[in-house]
Amino acid sequence: MARVVITGGAGFLGQRVAQSLQRHESLLINGSMEPIQSICLVDRVIPDGFGHSNLEVIQGDLLTLIQTDPDIFQASDVVIHLASAVSGECEQHLELGLKANLETGIALGQLLANLPTKPLLIFSSSLAIYGGSADFPLPEVITDTTRPNPQNSYGSQKLMLETFYADLARRDALSVRTLRLMTVSVRPGKPNQAASGFLSGVIREPLSGLASNVPVPLDTQVALNSPEQAVDGLIQAMGISDQAWGTPLGLNLPGMRLSIQEMLDALEATAGPKVLDLLTYERDPMIETIVAGWPSHFESVRANRLGFQSTESFEAVVQRFQTTK
Numbered sequence: 001m002a003r004v005v006i007t008g009g010a011g012f013l014g015q016r017v018a019q020s021l022q023r024h025e026s027l028l029i030n031g032s033m034e035p036i037q038s039i040c041l042v043d044r045v046i047p048d049g050f051g052h053s054n055l056e057v058i059q060g061d062l063l064t065l066i067q068t069d070p071d072i073f074q075a076s077d078v079v080i081h082l083a084s085a086v087s088g089e090c091e092q093h094l095e096l097g098l099k100a101n102l103e104t105g106i107a108l109g110q111l112l113a114n115l116p117t118k119p120l121l122i123f124s125s126s127l128a129i130y131g132g133s134a135d136f137p138l139p140e141v142i143t144d145t146t147r148p149n150p151q152n153s154y155g156s157q158k159l160m161l162e163t164f165y166a167d168l169a170r171r172d173a174l175s176v177r178t179l180r181l182m183t184v185s186v187r188p189g190k191p192n193q194a195a196s197g198f199l200s201g202v203i204r205e206p207l208s209g210l211a212s213n214v215p216v217p218l219d220t221q222v223a224l225n226s227p228e229q230a231v232d233g234l235i236q237a238m239g240i241s242d243q244a245w246g247t248p249l250g251l252n253l254p255g256m257r258l259s260i261q262e263m264l265d266a267l268e269a270t271a272g273p274k275v276l277d278l279l280t281y282e283r284d285p286m287i288e289t290i291v292a293g294w295p296s297h298f299e300s301v302r303a304n305r306l307g308f309q310s311t312e313s314f315e316a317v318v319q320r321f322q323t324t325k
Helices: 012-022 062-068 087-092 094-113 154-171 200-207 227-239 260-271 275-280 285-292 301-305 315-324
Strands: 002-007 026-028 034-043 056-059 078-081 120-126 174-179 223-226 256-259
Touching: 002 012, 002 026, 002 260, 012 034, 012 227, 026 227, 056 174, 062 094, 078 094, 078 227, 078 260, 087 094, 087 275, 087 285, 094 154, 120 227, 154 227, 174 227, 200 260, 200 275, 200 315, 223 227, 256 260, 256 315, 260 275
Parallel strands: 002 034, 002 078, 034 056, 078 120, 120 174
Antiparallel strands: 026 034, 223 256
């Protein structure tokens, strides 16, 4: 019987992962099918009325809970670690990112590594671990062997946790599946402080009749996962055995590659040309610098070998969002 704990469980992806898991009586975990006993969502803020009768919901700061109430994790078979401060916050407030991401992530890894059960840790990392600098430029195509070179604090924190978790796996203290997600779009809800937030905002707000700003050049290339790709990827990674997964180093989740102009073309194709009147085009130097440092072209033999695929069009993603928002 499997107990699954989702950190950041009341967030956008956390809720959708939980909803997907609830549709199954059994779950493939590390190559073996296990009945689901319980699903526990942990988050700093739990919205009023949130949750379902068959979900355990715990509110609190994750680092504090790890330090004061470690029993939350004692019987866990799987921990899906989604809780994170976002990129814009981390760039503006280093200490916040170090505590919310790095210190908390290390504490979680130490706690799980000391359990006798050798739980499975699914870690949501990011393509922000890659970047280019003057003496180490970003390659045209990111492959499985491309060296990480983060150019922002968020990416650096994610990479440090990747390395730490891989070392715990090397020491046979944990089973680890690190999945590097692309920017997830289209996200519902309110804008956040992520540098990538506009990649949902330029679609979400106009479809709701609201104005939105495009802070980067229209020819900027980006790599995106749809919400469904991200959720399915996390759950698929959970089922792959240690032997099949191989190295505990991170895996780049395949997704969509397109320009900002192509995103707006999909918006227009879905809602008509008048919707573009709600967009403004004021450049934001901080966002432009961060996003320009992210790669957009990925090739992963390893992901293909493990069965991860991306065949979705962004226009289909926008159409689906419009019908479900």
